[in-house]
Amino acid sequence: MNTPAAPAVQHDRILVLDFGSQVTQLIARRLREAGVYCEIWPYTASEARIRAFAPKGIILSGGPASVTEGESPRAPQAVFEMGLPILGICYGQQTLAHQLGGTVESGHAREFGRAFIDVTGECAITQGVWAKGGREQVWMSHGDRITQLPPGFRVVAASEGAPFALIADDARHFYGTMFHPEVVHTPHGAALLANFARLAGCQGDWTMKAFRAEAIARIRAQVGGGKVICGLSGGVDSSVAAVLLHEAIGDQLTCIYVDHGLMRHGESEQVVATFRDRFNIKLVHRDASELFLGQLSGVTDPEVKRKTIGRLFIEVFEEEQAKLGGADFLAQGTLYPDVIESVSATGGPSVTIKSHHNVGGLPAHMRMQLVEPLRELFKDEVRVLGRELGMPEEIVGRHPFPGPGLAIRIPGEVTREKADLLRQVDRIYLEEIRNAGLYDAIWQAFAVLLPVRSVGVMGDGRTYESACALRAVTSTDGMTADVYPYDMAFLTRVASRIVNEVRGVNRVTYDITSKPPGTIEWE
C-alpha cells in the first residue's frame, strides 16, 4: 500500500492572474467545467514562479483599479514575452492594452450590467460560438476604455459604448474583452473561455476520475508509512477528505469525531454508521456533549459561545489524538477558496463579523504536518469527487452546517432541553423540505429556537410556549444569500406539523431577511 507513488500526471493548465475582481473565481470555475486545470495567483507573481508552473495560457482578470492611475497594478511584463496565448478581461484587457503600447482613458460613460455588442469580425476564441454579423449579450462592468489599440490588434466585436468590446492579435494569440465572459449573464462566455483554453493547447482532460487517481498517488507519496488523523465534522469536506484518504492509505488513517451534542437529529449516528460500518474507517467517536453543554451553561454572548466551542473542540481533539499515541499527519478538508492568495482591493483590514470555528483551527504546538487533499477543489467539485468515491448522496449533497452546530441557532443560553427541542423542530422542517423535493434547490435550511415565549390556544386550553423561526436561503458561496421563496401552502403545512408534533413550541415564523444585511445564521 505504501509503495512510493509515480509522479502525478501534469495536466495542461491555465494561469489566472488576479487583479482583484469579485468574479475572478468564476474564471477558474468555467475553465474547470471545461476540463481544464487552472490556478488563480495574485498579479504580483514572479516570472520565475510563473515559468515553473508552465501554464499553456494566461488570463488577466478584472479588477477595481484604473489603468490611468499611476500606481495601479500591472501584469509582469514578462508574460507578454513567453510566447503564450493571453486573454485580458476587463481591467486585464486595459492593462494588456496599456502595457503593449495602446492608450487607455478614463472619463468615458461607465457601463455596468447587461449590454449588447455587434460581432464585426471573427477570431480563434469566437469560432463556433459567435458568428460575424451577430448581436450578442454580454455583461459589462467598466469605467475606463481603450482609445487606441496597441500595434497588432484589431476589433472583433463592438458597441457604441464599448468600441473595443473584443480585440484580438491573431499572430501572438493575445485577446482582450471589455466584458466578463465568466459570468452567466454573458450567455456564451463559458464557450469563449473554453475556446481560449483549447487554442492554448489544453486537452480538457482534467476530470474528477483523473483527480482521484492523482490525489491518491500524492497522498501516498506524502504520507509514506506515517499515521494520519482526520477530524470529521459530519460535513461534506471532511467526509470526502476522509474517504479519499482511506482509499489511499487504509488503516494508517484514524478519524476523530468530536460530538459536541449540538448536531442535528440523527447526524451523529449517521456519521458513525457511514464511516465505521460502511467505509470501514477507524473512527473515534467521542461523546463530549456533557463537557460542551456544561461549559456553555450561562453563556449568552454569541462570540463567547463560538470561542468556548472552538477552545473545547481543540482540547478534546488533542486528548483523543494523545490517546491514539499521536500521529505524523493531520488531514484537513481545506478547499481552494480558502487557499487562494487574495488580492486585497482596498488594502484595509476587513471586519470580523463572526469568528468561524472549524476543524482547521488547531494550534501550532500539535506539530503535525498537514495533509490537505482537497486544497485544489471548489465546493461543488468536492461533491463530484464524493460521488466518484461512491459516497452516499445524504452526505455528498448535504447543506453546509456550521462548526458550532445548533449552539448558534439557539439565541441566548444553550441547554440540552433546548437543543432537543430544536432538533425536533428542525427534523420536521427538513423532512418536509425533502418530501417536497426542495432540498437540492436550497443552499441551506434550518430552524432557530427563539428565546421568546408567546401565548397560543390549543383545544380549549391556553398555551405559553416557545417560538421558532425557519430559515431557507439560496446562495452560491454563502457570502451573499437570498431568501428561498416557498409557497404559503408549504410553510403553513410545516408550521402546523411543528406546533402539533413538538410539545413546547406553539408559534412558527419564517425569516425573510437576505444576506446582506442579515447573515445566514442567527449568531
Ligand code: XMP
Ligand atoms: P453567516 O451566518 O456568516 O454564514 O452568513 C455563512 C456560512 O458559513 C456557515 N458558518 C460556519 N461554518 N463554522 C463553519 O464551518 C462556523 O463557525 C460557521 N459560522 C457560520 C453558515 O452556516 C453559512 O453556510
